[in-house]
Amino acid sequence: MAQKVIVIGSGFAGLSAATCLAHEGYEVTLLEKNSTPGGRARSFSAEGFTFDMGPSWYWMPDVFESYFNKFAKTTSDYYNLKRLDPSYTVVFGQDDFMQVPASLDAFRELFEGLEKGSAGQLDKFLEQAAYKYEVGIKQLVYKPGRSLTEFMSPRLLLDMLRMDVFQSFHKHIRRYFSHEKIIKLMEFPILFLGALPENTPALYSLMNYADISLGTWYPMGGMHRIVEAMVSLAEEKGVRLLYNQDVQRLEVEEGQVARVVTATDKFKADVVVAGADYHHVEKQLLPRAYQSYSDGYWEDRVMAPSSLLFYLGVNKRLQNLQHHNLFFDEDFGPHAQEIYTDPKWPSRPLFYVSAPSVTDPSVAPADCENLFVLIPVAPGLTDTEELREKYYHLVMDRLEKLTKQDVRSRVVFKRSYAHKDFISDYNAFKGNAYGLANTLMQTALLKPGLKSKKVKNLFYTGQLTVPGPGVPPSLISGQVVAKEVMKEFETPVALKV
DSSP states (O other): OOOEEEEEOOSHHHHHHHHHHHHTTOEEEEEOSSSSSOGGGOEEEETTEEEEOSOOOBOOHHHHHHHHHTTTOOGGGTOOEEEOSSSEEEEEETTEEEEEOSSHHHHHHHHHHHSTTHHHHHHHHHHHHHHHHHHHHHTGGGOOOSOGGGGOOHHHHHHHHHTTTTSBHHHHHHTTOOOHHHHHHHHGGGGGGTSOGGGSBGGGGHHHHIIIIIOOEEETTOTHHHHHHHHHHHHHTTOEEEOSOOEEEEEEETTEEEEEEESSOEEEOSEEEEOSOHHHIIIIISOGGGOSSOHHHHHHSOBOOEEEEEEEEESSOOSSOOSEEEEOOSOHHHHHIIIIISOSOOSSOOEEEEOGGGTOGGGSOTTOEEEEEEEEEOTTOOOOHHHHHHHHHHHHHHHHHHHTSOOGGGEEEEEEEOHHHHHHHHOOGGGOSSOBOOOGGGSGGGSOOSBOSSOTTEEEOSTTSSSOSSHHHHHHHHHHHHHHHHHHSOOOGGGOO
């Protein structure tokens, strides 16, 4: 008889794990708290607009392609990808916009125009970053992080030394460039990892390779098309997806989860894979005797930021905005301090605006614009409607001034989303948006383990365990945990589909 696997949460990691296990013959039931799949990558529609609720950047297309290839599929079986050009725009101030080109030759020209000799430096930087990407994304991120022996290959140890694991990204980037705008541009992808460049290993220059060489893409119809594709594939493989199933507790007997209990039902389990918030599962769903980490351990974790988000429907087309727009018109130093060092609501925040309707007319009514506005903020802050409204007007003042147009008076739909919502919808620890920060002391074996230390059949996947935050890492996380389940809870080959 096939092993019964219960997966909790239908984010990228949960869907990935469920599909991989079902493909190998396990009987998989996926329980989703909300009424629709996708976790932070859910979508919603209002007033003719369709909004992606979370992830908006499609980087590392090879990771997505590799995932679907595992099942003899391709991404094109499910959605159409378009490479964006420009990849994105950086707004440094009034009439100071930098459009980042998709072409590498044009990118080199952009750098050379800012700093003489920087095109050659970029070539050297990218050569090393490509190596890091090849080893990091093709090898290291697929390590389960359960034992030092995983990293004991002489070749891999040499690779790790060459990848600057012990040097900060801040120092690394300044070995190549000195122009302020170039440095800001090159440090930008690190924001996705949830830590300051000073505290992020230089290994993550692989993110620059993903940005510059592999490009920025968009699945036509919206990022939720990826979720729809993954759900379709999961169901094809036999995964049973159940929605509105808020897990209340895990019943442990003889050191194993025997049942997963929701508000309306009980599910017997041979194996449980938790794609829900790790801290929530540990502290709220498990009896104290079976929790692997103390309250103090969790309080000492460095969390990636939370976000204050606005979903806006505008009843006119806007000028001076591309699909992705980074507003770096303020100094990031103080904002970073207010996120990482002295957590508080920021005084002069940087922010990001996505306008997918620039690329995709299907996400907004005719002659309208769909806007997604994001302000990175510290996790664990008090979140009130008054504060949200204050920051809405602060950001809109700058957006209107810098793009030289009225926006607020033409907003016909507005919804905000912040800490309280991340907690309510995802049980997110401290209302975080991105998971655990990728600092050196929270890398690989130093992350919360993908298997419980005290419950024999409980595994974890997603952004609070290996390999880390972001959509591609979460997609990989599900594959990694599925392999670990297969090692310990084998299903007979005859049962495999």
